[in-house]
Amino acid sequence: MSTRRFMVWVNPGLTRMLSLKRWSVVKVFSVVLTICLTWATVLVLTGSESIQRFRIRLLPSSDLVPSPLNHKDLISSRGIMNTLPSDDELVQHLRNQNGALDPYLSDKLGVSHVVGGSSPLLEVPDFTAEVPSDLPTPYRKVLILVEDTSSPLVLTLGQFFGQQRIDYKTLATKDELPRLTAVEDNSPKYSLFVFDDFVSYLKMPTSKKRVLDEYCSYYRVGILALSMSARTSEIELFSDLKLKIQHRMKLQHYKLEPSSPIWRVGKPAAVFQEQLPSQEWSVFTASHPTYRPLAYSTVAADWDGTKQDVNVTKFGCVVAIHDIGMRDQIQKIIIGYDITFWLNSIVGMDAITFLSNGNLGLTLDRYVQVDVDDMFVGKTGIRTLVKDADVSVVHMTYFCDSGCIFYPEIADKFIWFDHMYKHEQPHLLNATLLRQSMASNMEFAQEKKIPVMRDYMVTPHHSGVYPVVDALFDAWVEERGVVCTSTEEYPRYVPHWERRGFIYKGVMVVPRQTCRLFTHINTFEEYQGGKEELDISIRGGYLFKVFLYTPIMIFMTHMSNYANDQLAQYSFEHVTEFVAQYTNLRMQTPPPVEIAKKYFSMYPDEVLPIWTNPCDYKKHMEIWPADKSCDHFPSFVIVGPQKTGTTALHTFLEAHPSLKSSKKDPQYFEEVQFFNNKNYAYGIDWYMKHFDDAEKGVMQFEKSANYFDNEFTPQRMFALLPNAKIVIILAEPARRAYSWYQHLRSHEDPVVMNYTFFEVVSSTENSPRQLRDTRNRCLKPGEYATHLARWLKFYPRNQIFLVDGDQLNKDPIMTMNKLQKFIAVAPYIDYYKMLRFDKEKGFYCLVEQGCLSPNKGRKYVPMDGESQRLLKNYYAPHNAQLRTLLTELGRPHPRWLASST
Numbered sequence: 001m002s003t004r005r006f007m008v009w010v011n012p013g014l015t016r017m018l019s020l021k022r023w024s025v026v027k028v029f030s031v032v033l034t035i036c037l038t039w040a041t042v043l044v045l046t047g048s049e050s051i052q053r054f055r056i057r058l059l060p061s062s063d064l065v066p067s068p069l070n071h072k073d074l075i076s077s078r079g080i081m082n083t084l085p086s087d088d089e090l091v092q093h094l095r096n097q098n099g100a101l102d103p104y105l106s107d108k109l110g111v112s113h114v115v116g117g118s119s120p121l122l123e124v125p126d127f128t129a130e131v132p133s134d135l136p137t138p139y140r141k142v143l144i145l146v147e148d149t150s151s152p153l154v155l156t157l158g159q160f161f162g163q164q165r166i167d168y169k170t171l172a173t174k175d176e177l178p179r180l181t182a183v184e185d186n187s188p189k190y191s192l193f194v195f196d197d198f199v200s201y202l203k204m205p206t207s208k209k210r211v212l213d214e215y216c217s218y219y220r221v222g223i224l225a226l227s228m229s230a231r232t233s234e235i236e237l238f239s240d241l242k243l244k245i246q247h248r249m250k251l252q253h254y255k256l257e258p259s260s261p262i263w264r265v266g267k268p269a270a271v272f273q274e275q276l277p278s279q280e281w282s283v284f285t286a287s288h289p290t291y292r293p294l295a296y297s298t299v300a301a302d303w304d305g306t307k308q309d310v311n312v313t314k315f316g317c318v319v320a321i322h323d324i325g326m327r328d329q330i331q332k333i334i335i336g337y338d339i340t341f342w343l344n345s346i347v348g349m350d351a352i353t354f355l356s357n358g359n360l361g362l363t364l365d366r367y368v369q370v371d372v373d374d375m376f377v378g379k380t381g382i383r384t385l386v387k388d389a390d391v392s393v394v395h396m397t398y399f400c401d402s403g404c405i406f407y408p409e410i411a412d413k414f415i416w417f418d419h420m421y422k423h424e425q426p427h428l429l430n431a432t433l434l435r436q437s438m439a440s441n442m443e444f445a446q447e448k449k450i451p452v453m454r455d456y457m458v459t460p461h462h463s464g465v466y467p468v469v470d471a472l473f474d475a476w477v478e479e480r481g482v483v484c485t486s487t488e489e490y491p492r493y494v495p496h497w498e499r500r501g502f503i504y505k506g507v508m509v510v511p512r513q514t515c516r517l518f519t520h521i522n523t524f525e526e527y528q529g530g531k532e533e534l535d536i537s538i539r540g541g542y543l544f545k546v547f548l549y550t551p552i553m554i555f556m557t558h559m560s561n562y563a564n565d566q567l568a569q570y571s572f573e574h575v576t577e578f579v580a581q582y583t584n585l586r587m588q589t590p591p592p593v594e595i596a597k598k599y600f601s602m603y604p605d606e607v608l609p610i611w612t613n614p615c616d617y618k619k620h621m622e623i624w625p626a627d628k629s630c631d632h633f634p635s636f637v638i639v640g641p642q643k644t645g646t647t648a649l650h651t652f653l654e655a656h657p658s659l660k661s662s663k664k665d666p667q668y669f670e671e672v673q674f675f676n677n678k679n680y681a682y683g684i685d686w687y688m689k690h691f692d693d694a695e696k697g698v699m700q701f702e703k704s705a706n707y708f709d710n711e712f713t714p715q716r717m718f719a720l721l722p723n724a725k726i727v728i729i730l731a732e733p734a735r736r737a738y739s740w741y742q743h744l745r746s747h748e749d750p751v752v753m754n755y756t757f758f759e760v761v762s763s764t765e766n767s768p769r770q771l772r773d774t775r776n777r778c779l780k781p782g783e784y785a786t787h788l789a790r791w792l793k794f795y796p797r798n799q800i801f802l803v804d805g806d807q808l809n810k811d812p813i814m815t816m817n818k819l820q821k822f823i824a825v826a827p828y829i830d831y832y833k834m835l836r837f838d839k840e841k842g843f844y845c846l847v848e849q850g851c852l853s854p855n856k857g858r859k860y861v862p863m864d865g866e867s868q869r870l871l872k873n874y875y876a877p878h879n880a881q882l883r884t885l886l887t888e889l890g891r892p893h894p895r896w897l898a899s900s901t
């Protein structure tokens, strides 16, 4: 297989390929082709071989465009002047930057990267001298300040950061600035500030602006702003800033300034020679050396706006500008139009990395795999044929179940993966049939001497992968040794940039991207919007953006995309060419298992899935086994905390004729304990087994007292049970802590048996580790405000019911009556008839069933005075926070809280 070199030329509309044999195209562009045919076969052009084949010779820019923009010509004579580097210097400069930021930046959390600021190519004043060396690195978060929270820009900025998986918060500029440092330790909370309108930054009230500016200059955090709308006039002059912005311009051509230190993704050598979208561009003219141009354009020939500015029309204009902060020590980058325009997206990506000192951004590596599904299946006349292949590379013949075509000559030319013999969806089969289908497929491969790769498999229609079908994963692991797969369905199909990966039963599930070449799309005409739309997608549109923002990409294509108009070859060839032309992204094509490993080393937090509820999503319901039911979920959950009377509440609710608790678990008694511990990894089938089939008019519920203070539970529970009501009991925290200690003593816990209560609660950092751990387990659940705030991050306040623990002890009838209304259960039962105070027990008991077991409501000596004093102090700030939070929520304060100070 020879390395193919080819040349491209660009005309304003379209990149065309010359003399390129068809099948080799995909390989040439470094795309791993994995052709999967269950019926069928698989082809993977993988690893170093395909990388070797991926050599594009780009013509110099002067050859690419008939009359290239000369960047020297483009520089305004009004002070925005730089010494331009030679090409060699530029290459060296880019290499330096890439080295500094590689690999994936989020792996470097806590490590500060200086990007470009130390570049020898630009005399950027060295601010570091004034910054204390022990300056903390800000959180990897962005604060976006917008003029109008309902503006479409909010959405586009959110997508821009979301697609790069950068955490962000959006606020209206007119709102109060949030605290910029963390309450606990004063750590800086933001790595970057973004304004949707540069002028709204300038016009911030002085005191507010001062706070922001001081933060920025102290922590070396920069500001990224857009400027695209004129307020009153087409020209805004900021004489004190020595800056002029001209709005509403129509432009053509785009070129990056090579000497800027910000470029990582952007490739300054490339020139875009086409009309830019919209007439809403803003351009900058400046007369102070603090301003450096970042990107240039020229005025469109048919622009009919104000022609006052000679610099704009004669020399080209600056559409993105960098204020290096000579005056205020704040680096700012302003882009003269929306960030969705692909060249601005590139500028924006590099800007956020630069302005955050390398704290935000993506690796330059892009790992690409293209699977081909059902290679030889389809209507006669549209199938891929031998003539569609580069015959020196690919030969085809028959393989699979009856009716599909396979060419034996290609058997040793590809890496094959199989799926189901008859393309069945695993969720429709029982475990036996599922294994039989896989075995038949494998037998066929063996019979035909097809060397099938065992690491990677996919299923028809994503079935069984997510929502997971245990039988599929079991069969994959036990029968086939599968270690990775891919899907578009976790956690859901849209938005595509929020797709994630997870590992289940040892199988790495990597998110798959959509290239929009579906099974039925065989010709340009059949592509939505035709060839024109496909070209837009490739040249800066949807498909290009996927490459720009997604370090690890797996695409699924289909047989028919390779025959007919060869849409797959066309798309991947051209998009990789476009990416290579305008970016420094490094495309690679390792085999599937390497891609999967790379994914989870990049995103280690994603190992455990966050289970979502298939019943909330039609697409998931379609691939969920028929024997699963949405009834097997609770309507409400008592989440704790421990030792606040959760068992009493649970028992009293169970006595209601229309309420049914989860089934008793031999390990956890009346609790399920799914969301807070290792049970979560068993998946939702395990959880659902704890609930019965629905009975008309009966509501199911569960109680697990450890949920309340568990860090992960609110997010996980909300993902699975977004409509559930949450019941929380707030009992006096010192009493709760003491009850917990007594509970452990009754179970002869070795640590508490050796220490008094006071010794436990007064232990310090210097105490033995076990003692400290016990102290934390004893005291932390009582820090109610912290935990409650976490629940409120996910659940709307009106889904949360707070029980006063004192009232539950002393007047449970009142509690039960209120709770029934909250969960809206029918019929309403008057607990006055069901509960009686039992003098001997000292607690309320059910009239019919009797009292709770002797384990609940134990008799023990009262808490010693020293511990009482210590706990009063310990909980004082937490109780104060709880008071504030409850007031904010408009909730009554429990009696014990009102009386504590």
Ligand SMILES: Nc1ncnc2c1ncn2[C@@H]1O[C@H](COP(=O)(O)OS(=O)(=O)O)[C@@H](OP(=O)(O)O)[C@H]1O
Residues within 6 Å of the ligand: 641, 642, 643, 644, 645, 646, 647, 648, 705, 738, 739, 740, 742, 743, 808, 809, 843, 844, 845, 852, 855, 856, 857, 858
């Ligand atoms: N009716 C009734 N009967 C018995 N006990 C009652 C009742 N109402 C509230 N309580 C209080 O509940 C405390 C036990 O709390 P939990 O059930 O949440 O404990 S656990 O977390 O499930 O172990 C238990 O704590 P101890 O008194 O320390 O045993 C009781 O104070």
